[in-house]
Amino acid sequence: MATSEYTAQELMVAVAAREIRDGELVFVGMRLPILAYGVARGTHAPHARALYELGLMRDRPPAGFLGTMGDPPNVTGALWATRMSNVMALLAQGEVDLGFIGGAEVDRFGNLNTSYIGDPERPATKLPGSGGGADIAIMAKRWVTLMSHERRRLVERVAYVTSPGHGNGAGWRVRNGLAGGGPVAIVTTLAVLRFPEGGGEAYLASVHPGVAVEEVLQRTGWELRVADRVSVTPQPTPEELAQMRRLDPDGFWTGRR
Amino acid sequence: MSKLVTMAEAVVRHVPDGASVAIGTALEPAIPFAAGHEIIRQRRRDLTLIGPISDSLFDQLIGAGCVATVCAAWVGNVSEGLGHCYRRATEQGQPRPLEVRDHSNFSISLALWAAAWGSPYIPTRTLVGSDIPRTNPDLDLADGSVQVRPVRPDVAILHVQRADPEGRAHLWGPLGISEEAGLAASQAIVCCEELVSSEVILSDPNRVLLPETKVVAVVHEPGGAHPAPLQGFWQRDHGHYHEYADRSRTAPGFHEWLEEWVLALSDRREYLAKVDTAGLRVRRHLHSAPVDYGDE
Numbered sequence: 427m428a429t430s431e432y433t434a435q436e437l438m439v440a441v442a443a444r445e446i447r448d449g450e451l452v453f454v455g456m457r458l459p460i461l462a463y464g465v466a467r468g469t470h471a472p473h474a475r476a477l478y479e480l481g482l483m484r485d486r487p488p489a490g491f492l493g494t495m496g497d498p499p500n501v502t503g504a505l506w507a508t509r510m511s512n513v514m515a516l517l518a519q520g521e522v523d524l525g526f527i528g529g530a531e532v533d534r535f536g537n538l539n540t541s542y543i544g545d546p547e548r549p550a551t552k553l554p555g556s557g558g559g560a561d562i563a564i565m566a567k568r569w570v571t572l573m574s575h576e577r578r579r580l581v582e583r584v585a586y587v588t589s590p591g592h593g594n595g596a597g598w599r600v601r602n603g604l605a606g607g608g609p610v611a612i613v614t615t616l617a618v619l620r621f622p623e624g625g626g627e628a629y630l631a632s633v634h635p636g637v638a639v640e641e642v643l644q645r646t647g648w649e650l651r652v653a654d655r656v657s658v659t660p661q662p663t664p665e666e667l668a669q670m671r672r673l674d675p676d677g678f679w680t681g682r683r
Numbered sequence: 684m685s686k687l688v689t690m691a692e693a694v695v696r697h698v699p700d701g702a703s704v705a706i707g708t709a710l711e712p713a714i715p716f717a718a719g720h721e722i723i724r725q726r727r728r729d730l731t732l733i734g735p736i737s738d739s740l741f742d743q744l745i746g747a748g749c750v751a752t753v754c755a756a757w758v759g760n761v762s763e764g765l766g767h768c769y770r771r772a773t774e775q776g777q778p779r780p781l782e783v784r785d786h787s788n789f790s791i792s793l794a795l796w797a798a799a800w801g802s803p804y805i806p807t808r809t810l811v812g813s814d815i816p817r818t819n820p821d822l823d824l825a826d827g828s829v830q831v832r833p834v835r836p837d838v839a840i841l842h843v844q845r846a847d848p849e850g851r852a853h854l855w856g857p858l859g860i861s862e863e864a865g866l867a868a869s870q871a872i873v874c875c876e877e878l879v880s881s882e883v884i885l886s887d888p889n890r891v892l893l894p895e896t897k898v899v900a901v902v903h904e905p906g907g908a909h910p911a912p913l914q915g916f917w918q919r920d921h922g923h924y925h926e927y928a929d930r931s932r933t934a935p936g937f938h939e940w941l942e943e944w945v946l947a948l949s950d951r952r953e954y955l956a957k958v959d960t961a962g963l964r965v966r967r968h969l970h971s972a973p974v975d976y977g978d979e
Binding site: 502508548564602605 | 709710711712735736738755756757758759761762764765766769770773774783785786787788789790792793796807808809810811812813814815818827828855856857858859860861862863911912913914915918919921924965969
Protein backbone atom coordinates (compact mmCIF):
# COMPACT_ATOMS: atom_id res chain seq x y z
CA MET A 427 0.00 0.00 0.00
CA ALA A 428 1.38 3.43 -0.92
CA THR A 429 1.88 5.80 2.00
CA SER A 430 -0.67 8.20 0.51
CA GLU A 431 -3.31 5.51 1.08
CA TYR A 432 -4.38 4.51 4.55
CA THR A 433 -7.15 2.64 6.32
CA ALA A 434 -9.78 4.17 8.63
CA GLN A 435 -7.99 2.54 11.55
CA GLU A 436 -4.67 4.10 10.55
CA LEU A 437 -6.31 7.52 10.55
CA MET A 438 -7.79 6.78 13.98
CA VAL A 439 -4.35 5.82 15.28
CA ALA A 440 -2.90 9.10 14.00
CA VAL A 441 -5.72 11.11 15.59
CA ALA A 442 -5.30 9.27 18.89
CA ALA A 443 -1.54 9.82 18.78
CA ARG A 444 -2.03 13.58 18.41
CA GLU A 445 -4.05 13.59 21.65
CA ILE A 446 -0.86 12.64 23.52
CA ARG A 447 1.17 15.66 24.59
CA ASP A 448 4.89 15.52 25.12
CA GLY A 449 5.91 14.54 28.64
CA GLU A 450 2.55 13.02 29.54
CA LEU A 451 1.89 9.83 31.46
CA VAL A 452 -0.46 7.78 29.31
CA PHE A 453 -2.59 4.80 30.34
CA VAL A 454 -2.39 2.93 27.07
CA GLY A 455 -4.65 -0.10 27.11
CA MET A 456 -4.93 -2.36 24.10
CA ARG A 457 -5.25 -2.48 20.32
CA LEU A 458 -5.10 0.84 18.42
CA PRO A 459 -3.89 2.90 21.41
CA ILE A 460 -0.79 0.69 21.61
CA LEU A 461 0.08 1.92 18.12
CA ALA A 462 -1.00 5.49 18.90
CA TYR A 463 1.41 5.63 21.81
CA GLY A 464 4.24 4.39 19.59
CA VAL A 465 3.43 6.96 16.92
CA ALA A 466 3.29 9.83 19.44
CA ARG A 467 6.52 8.76 21.05
CA GLY A 468 8.26 8.51 17.66
CA THR A 469 7.01 11.91 16.45
CA HIS A 470 5.83 14.80 18.63
CA ALA A 471 5.97 13.30 22.15
CA PRO A 472 9.48 11.90 22.68
CA HIS A 473 9.21 12.34 26.47
CA ALA A 474 5.87 10.60 27.03
CA ARG A 475 5.64 7.54 29.27
CA ALA A 476 3.22 4.64 29.00
CA LEU A 477 1.47 2.62 31.70
CA TYR A 478 -0.07 -0.81 31.13
CA GLU A 479 -2.47 -2.09 33.76
CA LEU A 480 -1.00 -5.58 34.03
CA GLY A 481 2.00 -3.90 35.69
CA LEU A 482 4.33 -2.08 33.30
CA MET A 483 5.74 1.37 32.70
CA ARG A 484 7.86 2.07 29.65
CA ASP A 485 9.11 4.93 27.56
CA ARG A 486 10.26 3.67 24.15
CA PRO A 487 7.70 1.55 22.33
CA PRO A 488 8.83 -2.04 21.91
CA ALA A 489 10.71 -3.06 18.80
CA GLY A 490 8.23 -5.77 17.85
CA PHE A 491 4.53 -6.33 17.20
CA LEU A 492 2.23 -6.54 20.22
CA GLY A 493 -0.86 -8.73 20.11
CA THR A 494 -1.46 -7.81 23.77
CA MET A 495 0.14 -5.53 26.33
CA GLY A 496 1.57 -8.66 27.95
CA ASP A 497 3.62 -9.84 24.98
CA PRO A 498 7.30 -10.33 25.89
CA PRO A 499 8.62 -7.44 23.73
CA ASN A 500 6.58 -5.02 25.87
CA VAL A 501 8.50 -6.13 28.95
CA THR A 502 11.96 -5.90 27.40
CA GLY A 503 13.33 -2.44 28.14
CA ALA A 504 10.49 -1.57 30.53
CA LEU A 505 11.07 1.17 33.09
CA TRP A 506 9.11 -0.76 35.70
CA ALA A 507 7.64 -4.25 35.87
CA THR A 508 5.38 -4.58 38.86
CA ARG A 509 1.96 -5.52 40.19
CA MET A 510 -1.27 -4.05 38.84
CA SER A 511 -2.13 -2.28 42.08
CA ASN A 512 1.07 -0.21 41.81
CA VAL A 513 0.07 1.04 38.37
CA MET A 514 -3.44 1.73 39.67
CA ALA A 515 -1.87 3.73 42.53
CA LEU A 516 -0.62 6.32 40.03
CA LEU A 517 -4.04 6.43 38.39
CA ALA A 518 -5.80 6.77 41.76
CA GLN A 519 -3.54 9.68 42.74
CA GLY A 520 -4.51 11.60 39.62
CA GLU A 521 -1.07 11.28 38.04
CA VAL A 522 -2.27 9.83 34.74
CA ASP A 523 -2.72 12.59 32.17
CA LEU A 524 -4.49 10.67 29.45
CA GLY A 525 -6.12 7.27 29.08
CA PHE A 526 -7.57 5.35 26.16
CA ILE A 527 -10.65 3.14 26.40
CA GLY A 528 -12.23 0.96 23.75
CA GLY A 529 -16.00 1.13 23.65
CA ALA A 530 -18.85 -0.99 22.32
CA GLU A 531 -21.52 1.63 22.95
CA VAL A 532 -21.21 5.34 23.75
CA ASP A 533 -23.82 8.03 24.34
CA ARG A 534 -23.96 11.80 23.83
CA PHE A 535 -22.32 12.42 27.21
CA GLY A 536 -19.49 9.99 26.54
CA ASN A 537 -20.72 7.28 28.91
CA LEU A 538 -19.42 3.89 27.76
CA ASN A 539 -21.08 0.51 27.91
CA THR A 540 -18.86 -2.54 27.54
CA SER A 541 -20.96 -4.82 29.78
CA TYR A 542 -24.57 -5.55 28.82
CA ILE A 543 -26.88 -4.87 25.90
CA GLY A 544 -30.39 -5.35 27.29
CA ASP A 545 -31.33 -6.33 30.83
CA PRO A 546 -28.24 -7.29 32.86
CA GLU A 547 -30.28 -10.12 34.41
CA ARG A 548 -30.92 -11.63 31.00
CA PRO A 549 -28.80 -9.72 28.49
CA ALA A 550 -29.40 -9.81 24.76
CA THR A 551 -25.63 -9.46 24.42
CA LYS A 552 -22.98 -9.92 27.07
CA LEU A 553 -19.94 -7.84 26.31
CA PRO A 554 -16.58 -8.63 27.92
CA GLY A 555 -16.80 -6.03 30.72
CA SER A 556 -14.75 -3.18 32.11
CA GLY A 557 -11.21 -4.43 32.20
CA GLY A 558 -9.42 -1.29 33.32
CA GLY A 559 -11.85 0.93 31.40
CA ALA A 560 -13.97 2.07 34.34
CA ASP A 561 -10.86 2.84 36.39
CA ILE A 562 -9.42 5.01 33.62
CA ALA A 563 -12.78 6.69 32.94
CA ILE A 564 -13.19 7.69 36.57
CA MET A 565 -9.63 8.62 37.55
CA ALA A 566 -7.55 9.73 34.54
CA LYS A 567 -7.26 13.49 34.04
CA ARG A 568 -8.78 13.06 30.59
CA TRP A 569 -9.53 10.21 28.22
CA VAL A 570 -10.33 9.34 24.65
CA THR A 571 -12.38 6.49 23.26
CA LEU A 572 -12.09 4.90 19.82
CA MET A 573 -14.86 3.01 18.05
CA SER A 574 -16.52 2.11 14.78
CA HIS A 575 -19.11 4.76 13.81
CA GLU A 576 -22.47 2.95 13.72
CA ARG A 577 -25.95 3.97 14.90
CA ARG A 578 -26.13 0.93 17.16
CA ARG A 579 -22.89 1.99 18.84
CA LEU A 580 -23.41 5.75 19.14
CA VAL A 581 -26.67 5.74 21.05
CA GLU A 582 -28.87 8.32 22.76
CA ARG A 583 -28.34 6.77 26.19
CA VAL A 584 -26.30 3.69 27.05
CA ALA A 585 -28.32 0.98 28.80
CA TYR A 586 -25.53 0.31 31.28
CA VAL A 587 -22.74 2.66 32.32
CA THR A 588 -19.59 0.61 32.60
CA SER A 589 -17.24 3.59 32.31
CA PRO A 590 -18.79 6.94 33.17
CA GLY A 591 -18.25 9.93 30.91
CA HIS A 592 -20.05 13.17 31.72
CA GLY A 593 -23.08 11.38 33.20
CA ASN A 594 -26.13 13.40 32.31
CA GLY A 595 -24.30 16.58 31.37
CA ALA A 596 -21.89 19.31 32.43
CA GLY A 597 -21.10 19.35 36.15
CA TRP A 598 -22.25 15.76 36.73
CA ARG A 599 -18.76 14.45 37.45
CA VAL A 600 -17.98 17.13 40.04
CA ARG A 601 -21.36 16.70 41.75
CA ASN A 602 -20.84 12.96 42.00
CA GLY A 603 -17.25 13.05 43.20
CA LEU A 604 -15.57 11.52 40.18
CA ALA A 605 -11.87 12.13 40.51
CA GLY A 606 -10.78 12.75 36.90
CA GLY A 607 -11.86 15.11 34.14
CA GLY A 608 -13.69 12.66 31.88
CA PRO A 609 -13.73 12.14 28.13
CA VAL A 610 -12.38 14.78 25.75
CA ALA A 611 -12.90 13.02 22.42
CA ILE A 612 -14.64 10.14 20.67
CA VAL A 613 -12.53 9.10 17.69
CA THR A 614 -14.55 7.07 15.19
CA THR A 615 -14.10 5.57 11.75
CA LEU A 616 -15.83 8.67 10.27
CA ALA A 617 -15.14 11.64 12.49
CA VAL A 618 -13.83 13.18 15.68
CA LEU A 619 -16.38 14.18 18.31
CA ARG A 620 -15.23 16.45 21.11
CA PHE A 621 -16.63 17.66 24.42
CA PRO A 622 -16.83 21.25 25.67
CA GLU A 623 -14.31 22.37 28.27
CA GLY A 624 -15.70 21.23 31.61
CA GLY A 625 -17.70 18.40 30.10
CA GLY A 626 -21.21 18.03 28.77
CA GLU A 627 -22.45 16.85 25.41
CA ALA A 628 -20.32 15.69 22.48
CA TYR A 629 -20.23 17.73 19.28
CA LEU A 630 -18.91 17.01 15.81
CA ALA A 631 -15.50 18.66 15.56
CA SER A 632 -14.04 17.16 12.37
CA VAL A 633 -14.96 14.72 9.63
CA HIS A 634 -12.40 12.40 8.10
CA PRO A 635 -11.33 13.12 4.51
CA GLY A 636 -14.09 12.18 2.06
CA VAL A 637 -16.80 11.94 4.76
CA ALA A 638 -19.81 14.29 4.61
CA VAL A 639 -21.23 15.89 7.77
CA GLU A 640 -24.63 14.52 6.76
CA GLU A 641 -23.32 10.95 6.76
CA VAL A 642 -21.97 11.37 10.28
CA LEU A 643 -25.32 12.73 11.49
CA GLN A 644 -27.18 9.85 9.85
CA ARG A 645 -24.96 7.27 11.44
CA THR A 646 -25.19 8.76 14.92
CA GLY A 647 -28.02 7.56 17.17
CA TRP A 648 -28.81 10.97 18.65
CA GLU A 649 -29.18 14.46 17.29
CA LEU A 650 -25.52 15.31 17.18
CA ARG A 651 -24.49 18.88 17.82
CA VAL A 652 -22.18 20.29 15.16
CA ALA A 653 -19.34 22.76 15.69
CA ASP A 654 -19.70 26.19 14.04
CA ARG A 655 -16.86 25.24 11.76
CA VAL A 656 -16.39 21.54 11.17
CA SER A 657 -12.88 20.89 9.96
CA VAL A 658 -11.50 17.96 8.00
CA THR A 659 -9.41 15.60 10.12
CA PRO A 660 -5.80 15.94 8.96
CA GLN A 661 -4.63 12.83 7.14
CA PRO A 662 -1.93 10.66 8.69
CA THR A 663 1.47 12.00 7.72
CA PRO A 664 3.98 9.72 6.00
CA GLU A 665 5.98 9.78 9.22
CA GLU A 666 2.98 8.72 11.33
CA LEU A 667 2.18 5.91 8.88
CA ALA A 668 5.78 4.76 8.88
CA GLN A 669 5.79 4.59 12.69
CA MET A 670 2.56 2.60 12.95
CA ARG A 671 3.53 0.24 10.11
CA ARG A 672 6.83 -0.43 11.81
CA LEU A 673 4.94 -1.46 14.97
CA ASP A 674 2.27 -3.44 13.09
CA PRO A 675 3.87 -4.53 9.80
CA ASP A 676 1.06 -6.88 8.82
CA GLY A 677 -1.74 -4.44 9.63
CA PHE A 678 -3.18 -6.79 12.30
CA TRP A 679 -4.80 -3.88 14.17
CA THR A 680 -5.24 -1.43 11.32
CA GLY A 681 -7.30 -3.48 8.91
CA ARG A 682 -4.57 -4.12 6.39
CA ARG A 683 -4.43 -7.87 7.10
CA MET B 684 9.13 -31.16 52.27
CA SER B 685 8.52 -31.71 48.58
CA LYS B 686 5.07 -30.72 47.32
CA LEU B 687 5.73 -32.03 43.83
CA VAL B 688 2.72 -33.70 42.22
CA THR B 689 1.35 -34.23 38.72
CA MET B 690 -1.21 -31.81 37.33
CA ALA B 691 -3.88 -34.49 37.60
CA GLU B 692 -3.09 -35.05 41.27
CA ALA B 693 -3.04 -31.32 42.02
CA VAL B 694 -6.51 -30.87 40.56
CA VAL B 695 -7.91 -34.01 42.25
CA ARG B 696 -6.66 -32.89 45.65
CA HIS B 697 -7.12 -29.13 45.57
CA VAL B 698 -9.82 -28.18 43.07
CA PRO B 699 -13.04 -29.87 44.22
CA ASP B 700 -16.47 -29.23 42.74
CA GLY B 701 -17.78 -25.88 43.92
CA ALA B 702 -14.34 -24.41 44.58
CA SER B 703 -13.54 -20.76 43.93
CA VAL B 704 -10.44 -20.58 41.76
CA ALA B 705 -8.24 -17.58 40.96
CA ILE B 706 -6.46 -18.27 37.67
CA GLY B 707 -4.87 -16.16 34.94
CA THR B 708 -3.86 -13.54 37.49
CA ALA B 709 -0.96 -12.04 35.50
CA LEU B 710 -3.50 -11.04 32.80
CA GLU B 711 -2.27 -12.00 29.32
CA PRO B 712 1.04 -13.71 30.21
CA ALA B 713 1.63 -16.84 32.30
CA ILE B 714 -1.93 -18.17 32.16
CA PRO B 715 -2.11 -21.71 33.59
CA PHE B 716 -3.88 -23.19 30.57
CA ALA B 717 -2.60 -26.69 31.39
CA ALA B 718 -4.28 -26.54 34.80
CA GLY B 719 -7.50 -25.26 33.27
CA HIS B 720 -7.53 -28.07 30.75
CA GLU B 721 -7.00 -30.67 33.47
CA ILE B 722 -9.95 -29.16 35.39
CA ILE B 723 -12.04 -29.63 32.23
CA ARG B 724 -10.81 -33.23 31.77
CA GLN B 725 -11.74 -34.05 35.36
CA ARG B 726 -15.18 -32.57 34.72
CA ARG B 727 -15.24 -30.22 37.68
CA ARG B 728 -18.56 -28.50 38.21
CA ASP B 729 -19.95 -25.38 39.93
CA LEU B 730 -16.64 -23.54 40.10
CA THR B 731 -16.34 -19.83 40.75
CA LEU B 732 -13.64 -18.29 38.55
CA ILE B 733 -11.84 -15.21 39.85
CA GLY B 734 -9.61 -13.07 37.65
CA PRO B 735 -8.82 -9.69 36.12
CA ILE B 736 -8.82 -9.54 32.31
CA SER B 737 -9.11 -13.22 31.54
CA ASP B 738 -7.93 -14.44 28.19
CA SER B 739 -9.72 -17.38 26.53
CA LEU B 740 -9.16 -19.87 29.39
CA PHE B 741 -12.25 -18.60 31.25
CA ASP B 742 -14.23 -18.94 28.04
CA GLN B 743 -13.09 -22.56 27.66
CA LEU B 744 -13.95 -23.51 31.25
CA ILE B 745 -17.37 -21.87 30.88
CA GLY B 746 -18.04 -23.64 27.58
CA ALA B 747 -17.06 -26.97 29.11
CA GLY B 748 -19.72 -26.52 31.79
CA CYS B 749 -17.34 -26.26 34.75
CA VAL B 750 -18.38 -22.82 35.96
CA ALA B 751 -21.33 -21.49 38.00
CA THR B 752 -20.03 -18.00 38.77
CA VAL B 753 -17.52 -15.59 37.27
CA CYS B 754 -16.04 -12.83 39.38
CA ALA B 755 -13.85 -10.84 36.99
CA ALA B 756 -13.14 -7.56 35.22
CA TRP B 757 -13.27 -8.84 31.64
CA VAL B 758 -14.03 -12.17 29.97
CA GLY B 759 -13.24 -12.70 26.32
CA ASN B 760 -10.39 -13.37 23.94
CA VAL B 761 -7.97 -10.47 24.26
CA SER B 762 -6.55 -10.26 20.75
CA GLU B 763 -9.75 -11.45 19.05
CA GLY B 764 -12.60 -9.86 20.98
CA LEU B 765 -15.70 -11.52 22.39
CA GLY B 766 -15.76 -14.82 24.23
CA HIS B 767 -18.35 -16.91 22.43
CA CYS B 768 -18.89 -19.48 25.20
CA TYR B 769 -19.25 -16.65 27.72
CA ARG B 770 -21.92 -15.10 25.55
CA ARG B 771 -23.81 -18.38 25.11
CA ALA B 772 -23.77 -18.95 28.88
CA THR B 773 -24.94 -15.45 29.82
CA GLU B 774 -27.39 -14.92 26.97
CA GLN B 775 -28.86 -18.41 26.51
CA GLY B 776 -27.91 -20.27 29.68
CA GLN B 777 -25.87 -22.75 27.59
CA PRO B 778 -24.37 -25.12 28.56
CA ARG B 779 -25.60 -23.78 31.91
CA PRO B 780 -26.61 -20.42 33.39
CA LEU B 781 -23.81 -18.30 34.72
CA GLU B 782 -23.80 -15.79 37.56
CA VAL B 783 -21.59 -12.80 36.77
CA ARG B 784 -20.04 -10.58 39.40
CA ASP B 785 -18.56 -7.74 37.39
CA HIS B 786 -15.49 -5.90 38.59
CA SER B 787 -12.98 -3.51 37.12
CA ASN B 788 -9.33 -4.48 37.10
CA PHE B 789 -8.68 -2.22 40.08
CA SER B 790 -11.67 -3.40 42.10
CA ILE B 791 -10.89 -7.12 41.73
CA SER B 792 -7.34 -6.35 42.85
CA LEU B 793 -8.71 -4.45 45.87
CA ALA B 794 -11.16 -7.27 46.65
CA LEU B 795 -8.26 -9.72 46.80
CA TRP B 796 -6.12 -7.33 48.84
CA ALA B 797 -9.04 -6.93 51.27
CA ALA B 798 -9.10 -10.70 51.71
CA ALA B 799 -5.30 -10.85 51.91
CA TRP B 800 -5.23 -8.21 54.65
CA GLY B 801 -8.25 -9.49 56.54
CA SER B 802 -10.09 -6.20 55.95
CA PRO B 803 -13.91 -6.17 55.95
CA TYR B 804 -13.75 -3.93 52.88
CA ILE B 805 -11.51 -1.41 51.14
CA PRO B 806 -12.93 2.00 50.24
CA THR B 807 -11.96 3.38 46.83
CA ARG B 808 -12.90 6.17 44.45
CA THR B 809 -12.92 3.86 41.48
CA LEU B 810 -16.33 2.70 40.22
CA VAL B 811 -18.02 5.85 41.59
CA GLY B 812 -20.51 6.77 38.86
CA SER B 813 -20.34 3.35 37.19
CA ASP B 814 -23.28 0.92 37.15
CA ILE B 815 -20.98 -1.94 38.18
CA PRO B 816 -21.68 -1.45 41.94
CA ARG B 817 -25.42 -1.59 41.17
CA THR B 818 -25.18 -5.07 39.71
CA ASN B 819 -22.47 -6.57 41.93
CA PRO B 820 -23.50 -7.13 45.58
CA ASP B 821 -19.83 -7.25 46.60
CA LEU B 822 -19.53 -3.52 45.89
CA ASP B 823 -21.37 -1.02 48.10
CA LEU B 824 -21.74 2.71 47.49
CA ALA B 825 -21.24 4.68 50.70
CA ASP B 826 -20.20 8.26 51.44
CA GLY B 827 -19.09 9.06 47.91
CA SER B 828 -16.84 6.03 47.67
CA VAL B 829 -17.21 2.37 46.82
CA GLN B 830 -16.60 -0.24 49.48
CA VAL B 831 -15.04 -3.32 47.94
CA ARG B 832 -15.78 -6.49 49.91
CA PRO B 833 -13.14 -9.21 50.14
CA VAL B 834 -12.98 -11.98 47.56
CA ARG B 835 -11.27 -15.03 49.01
CA PRO B 836 -10.39 -17.80 46.55
CA ASP B 837 -10.25 -21.36 47.83
CA VAL B 838 -7.29 -21.89 45.56
CA ALA B 839 -5.05 -19.71 43.40
CA ILE B 840 -3.35 -21.41 40.45
CA LEU B 841 -0.21 -19.64 39.24
CA HIS B 842 2.15 -20.41 36.39
CA VAL B 843 5.71 -19.18 37.01
CA GLN B 844 9.10 -19.38 35.35
CA ARG B 845 10.72 -21.42 38.10
CA ALA B 846 10.04 -22.96 41.47
CA ASP B 847 11.59 -25.40 43.89
CA PRO B 848 9.85 -28.56 45.13
CA GLU B 849 8.85 -26.80 48.37
CA GLY B 850 6.77 -24.32 46.40
CA ARG B 851 8.93 -21.23 46.49
CA ALA B 852 8.31 -19.57 43.16
CA HIS B 853 10.01 -16.93 41.05
CA LEU B 854 7.79 -14.99 38.65
CA TRP B 855 9.11 -12.06 36.66
CA GLY B 856 7.68 -9.63 34.17
CA PRO B 857 4.36 -7.94 34.99
CA LEU B 858 2.63 -9.63 37.93
CA GLY B 859 -0.94 -8.39 37.51
CA ILE B 860 -2.89 -9.47 40.59
CA SER B 861 -0.88 -12.65 41.25
CA GLU B 862 0.44 -11.59 44.65
CA GLU B 863 -2.91 -10.57 46.13
CA ALA B 864 -4.59 -13.65 44.63
CA GLY B 865 -1.99 -15.94 46.21
CA LEU B 866 -2.10 -14.19 49.58
CA ALA B 867 -5.90 -14.07 49.66
CA ALA B 868 -6.35 -17.72 48.67
CA SER B 869 -6.58 -20.50 51.25
CA GLN B 870 -4.22 -22.55 49.09
CA ALA B 871 -2.00 -22.01 46.08
CA ILE B 872 -0.94 -24.38 43.31
CA VAL B 873 2.31 -23.42 41.61
CA CYS B 874 2.89 -24.64 38.04
CA CYS B 875 6.45 -24.04 36.92
CA GLU B 876 8.28 -23.94 33.65
CA GLU B 877 11.52 -25.03 35.34
CA LEU B 878 11.88 -27.04 38.52
CA VAL B 879 15.05 -25.82 40.25
CA SER B 880 16.87 -26.38 43.52
CA SER B 881 16.01 -24.37 46.61
CA GLU B 882 19.50 -22.89 46.37
CA VAL B 883 18.60 -21.17 43.10
CA ILE B 884 15.33 -19.74 44.47
CA LEU B 885 16.73 -18.66 47.81
CA SER B 886 19.63 -16.86 46.14
CA ASP B 887 17.04 -14.19 45.33
CA PRO B 888 14.34 -14.12 48.04
CA ASN B 889 13.01 -10.74 46.88
CA ARG B 890 11.72 -12.43 43.77
CA VAL B 891 9.75 -15.10 45.66
CA LEU B 892 6.11 -14.54 44.72
CA LEU B 893 4.35 -16.03 47.73
CA PRO B 894 5.07 -17.36 51.18
CA GLU B 895 5.74 -21.08 50.87
CA THR B 896 3.15 -21.66 53.59
CA LYS B 897 0.38 -20.90 51.08
CA VAL B 898 1.62 -23.37 48.50
CA VAL B 899 0.10 -26.86 48.71
CA ALA B 900 1.23 -28.28 45.37
CA VAL B 901 4.02 -27.79 42.83
CA VAL B 902 3.54 -29.06 39.30
CA HIS B 903 6.45 -29.14 36.89
CA GLU B 904 4.62 -28.29 33.67
CA PRO B 905 6.87 -26.91 30.91
CA GLY B 906 4.82 -25.16 28.25
CA GLY B 907 1.87 -25.13 30.65
CA ALA B 908 0.94 -21.55 29.75
CA HIS B 909 0.64 -22.04 25.96
CA PRO B 910 -0.82 -20.15 24.06
CA ALA B 911 -0.10 -17.39 26.61
CA PRO B 912 3.43 -15.94 26.61
CA LEU B 913 5.97 -16.38 29.38
CA GLN B 914 8.87 -13.95 29.63
CA GLY B 915 12.18 -15.59 28.79
CA PHE B 916 10.52 -18.80 27.58
CA TRP B 917 7.54 -18.47 25.24
CA GLN B 918 6.14 -15.98 22.80
CA ARG B 919 2.38 -15.57 22.52
CA ASP B 920 0.74 -17.89 19.98
CA HIS B 921 -1.61 -15.35 18.38
CA GLY B 922 -2.72 -17.86 15.73
CA HIS B 923 -3.94 -20.28 18.39
CA TYR B 924 -6.21 -17.62 19.90
CA HIS B 925 -7.48 -16.77 16.44
CA GLU B 926 -8.27 -20.40 15.67
CA TYR B 927 -10.06 -20.77 19.00
CA ALA B 928 -12.15 -17.64 18.37
CA ASP B 929 -13.10 -18.95 14.96
CA ARG B 930 -13.98 -22.48 16.00
CA SER B 931 -15.80 -21.54 19.23
CA ARG B 932 -18.23 -19.29 17.37
CA THR B 933 -20.83 -22.10 17.51
CA ALA B 934 -21.40 -24.59 20.33
CA PRO B 935 -20.68 -27.64 18.09
CA GLY B 936 -17.53 -25.92 16.82
CA PHE B 937 -16.42 -25.31 20.38
CA HIS B 938 -16.99 -28.95 21.33
CA GLU B 939 -14.93 -30.12 18.37
CA TRP B 940 -12.16 -27.79 19.45
CA LEU B 941 -12.44 -28.99 23.05
CA GLU B 942 -12.31 -32.64 21.98
CA GLU B 943 -9.24 -32.05 19.83
CA TRP B 944 -7.25 -29.84 22.21
CA VAL B 945 -8.37 -31.02 25.68
CA LEU B 946 -10.56 -34.11 26.02
CA ALA B 947 -8.76 -36.37 23.55
CA LEU B 948 -5.41 -35.64 25.19
CA SER B 949 -4.22 -37.16 28.44
CA ASP B 950 -1.81 -34.46 29.51
CA ARG B 951 0.25 -31.43 28.55
CA ARG B 952 2.94 -33.49 26.91
CA GLU B 953 0.48 -34.77 24.32
CA TYR B 954 -0.87 -31.25 23.86
CA LEU B 955 2.57 -29.78 23.17
CA ALA B 956 3.23 -32.43 20.54
CA LYS B 957 0.49 -30.73 18.50
CA VAL B 958 2.05 -27.25 18.81
CA ASP B 959 4.88 -25.65 16.83
CA THR B 960 6.91 -25.21 19.97
CA ALA B 961 10.15 -24.50 18.11
CA GLY B 962 8.65 -21.44 16.46
CA LEU B 963 7.30 -20.08 19.73
CA ARG B 964 10.24 -20.60 22.02
CA VAL B 965 12.05 -17.42 23.03
CA ARG B 966 15.49 -17.49 21.44
CA ARG B 967 16.97 -14.15 22.43
CA HIS B 968 17.74 -14.48 26.14
CA LEU B 969 18.34 -11.32 28.17
CA HIS B 970 19.63 -12.04 31.68
CA SER B 971 19.43 -9.44 34.43
CA ALA B 972 22.55 -8.57 36.41
CA PRO B 973 22.83 -10.64 39.59
CA VAL B 974 22.22 -8.81 42.86
CA ASP B 975 24.52 -9.06 45.86
CA TYR B 976 22.94 -10.41 49.06
CA GLY B 977 26.34 -10.32 50.84
CA ASP B 978 26.06 -10.14 54.61
CA GLU B 979 29.38 -9.55 56.29
